């Protein structure tokens with residue numbers, strides 16, 4: 001085979017390798033699926049404390065991703081955080097009494113928002129506000145409160161694991 | 175006092191010379207890209223240059239990517255397992271490679287492998303009057319020699335960077351999942367959950383485009399502007415590697431601040 | 438301007454660093470003639486060719502080629518003009534990554550749309566003319582100095598230009614080749630009416646084909662005329678050069694700092 005043919009072919013393979021790398025980066029590594037391009041609508045939620053929540057954090061129901069956090073603002077009057085949730089368009093049946101909680105994946109993992117639908121028969125629309133919210137669990141605060149209660153109630157079943165405690169916290173507020 | 179004045183004068187000359195060099199470099203860029211040779215010719219010239227700059231750099235890029243990914247896999251595992259969060263290994267490997275290590279290391283290797291070769295080649299052409307004789311044939315070396323080399327560099331580095339990143343992440347996977355036993359499902363799912371295509375992958379590619387532009391520009395200019403002697407060529411080659419490396423690191427800081435600075 | 442003046446140089450001054458290479462030089466190259474430029478080594482003959490080719494810009498004065506004033510034309514026009522000019526570089530300046538064949542084919546591929554088989558024939562013809570048809574697949578690094586220069590000559594005449602500048606075509610050639618090259622230059626000139634500028638140190642060969650000779654030294658034209666006029670010129674300077682005498686008004690040594698001082702002392 002002449003030299004120039006070899007060069008042409010290897011350059012072709014090189015460009016192809018680049019294209020494959022691009023596809024791998026998109027599909028396998030960033031997990032881009034057709035879902036990621038879905039249209040979304042925005043609802044808002046106020047939180048006393050968002051902990052380590054960031055834009056791009058996941059929004060889930062029952063552990064399944066249904067959107068992401070697109071913006072976090074501070075409400076100067078109420079001293080609260082206003083979080084914008086971009087929810088996939090086909091999830092159009094979030095009840096108006098849906099509650100939002102900032103949860104943690106694992107003990108030190110990423111913060112994300114978990115939604116729990118309620119029982120209303122009206123649904124949230126773009127621009128609506130979720131009233132029932134549950135701030136992030138701040139570990140230090142929680143331990144402080146827990147110790148205080150433990151002393152008060154002389155209740156000492158205090159060997160719960162991290163996951164238990166966060167569940168306990170949610171239960172307590174519900 | 176006299177000595178001080180001499181130094182001051184020297185300093186002023188250095189600054190003037192640097193400014194003049196920047197001016198010449200800008201002129202070179204404009205003149206070579208203004209009129210690119212006609213499309214049929216540029217394709218065959220480009221293919222040859224992509225072979226020189228891209229294909230021939232592939233081996234070093236793949237090997238370095240593999241080792242760097244493996245090292246991050248190992249180090250990352252050691253750090254993360256201390257917190258019991260080995261499952262975040264995939265995310266750590268992918269983000270560090272996609273955002274920083276991939277674009278930067280690939281560009282540094284590219285400057286050392288392809289950039290220095292470009293400078294030496296063009297410097298040699300100048301020293302042996304090949305550029306001058308081409309000019310006398312009515313063929314503009316800026317278009318015939320410089321332009322395809324610039325374009326090939328702009329194209330090659332982003333491709334090399336993407337290949338570097340994929341191989342690097344695969345290296346991390348080999349060490350983390352295959353060797354150290356991180357659970358495969360959480361390795362990938364954590365990675366996919368945290369890697370955002372638009373933000374991380376795309377910004378990495380933008381970085382590599384910028385680096386490719388800078389490195390080839392510096393390399394080609396240093397060759398074209400070199401003194402037509404052996405020492406001149408060797409100085410120019412050194413300058414290419416040093417200036418490109420510094421420019422890559424400085425631009426990386428600026429780009430990172432612009433892209434990821436707000437969170 | 439006369440139509441038969443292909444190149445006109447008026448009041449040319451050119452400096453390199455602090456050295457004045459040309460000082461108010463006037464020169465005319467006639468169309469269709471062989472004009473030789475002779476002079477001691479280091480006087481600026483190569484520099485003059487580069488000035489004519491527009492690779493160097495004069496500090497003062499004007500150079501006009503076939504009606505185009507080099508100081509007034511654009512970069513694109515300059516390159517267009519150069520397509521009609523061939524130049525044989527003193528160093529050969531072959532493209533080191535192309536074969537002999539591709540070197541000669543280069544200007545054709547760049548400036549014409551000729552199909553491959555015609556280019557093939559043309560290149561073979563040009564290489565045949567310089568006696569190197571058998572070397573077409575060699576790389577420039579595999580050629581001797583004299584061969585490389587002949588390939589460069591074949592490349593310079595590849596497009597049958599309007600003007601060719603030969604920078605020392607005979608240097609490094611054996612007597613037979615020299616004779617062939619002399620004939621070739623004469624033939625190109627006569628048959629295609631190509632204007633030729635010939636820089637050479639070989640007095641005999643040059644005189645045998647040149648129509649007109651300029652002798653330059655110390656930044657000036659020190660003599661000009663037909664070969665026989667110059668040969669019979671009574672001026673010491675010209676006779677020294679034309680007859681190759683070691684002693685005379687033209688210094689053999691490149692001026693050094695010291696000799697300069699000595700000259701100054703002498704003067705006082």
Ligand SMILES: Nc1ncnc2c1ncn2[C@@H]1O[C@H](COP(=O)(O)OP(=O)(O)OP(=O)(O)O)[C@@H](O)[C@H]1O
Pocket residue numbers: 453454458477478479480481482483484485527
């Ligand atoms: N790039 C350069 N920078 C500085 N000076 C130069 C340069 N090139 C040539 N010179 C100087 O210009 C003068 C003329 O050089 P040129 O090459 O034109 O001489 P020449 O007449 O062709 O000599 P030769 O017959 O040996 O080829 C020389 O004195 C040389 O020192």
Ligand SMILES: [Mg+2]
Pocket residue numbers: 482483484527604
């Ligand atoms: Mg010379």
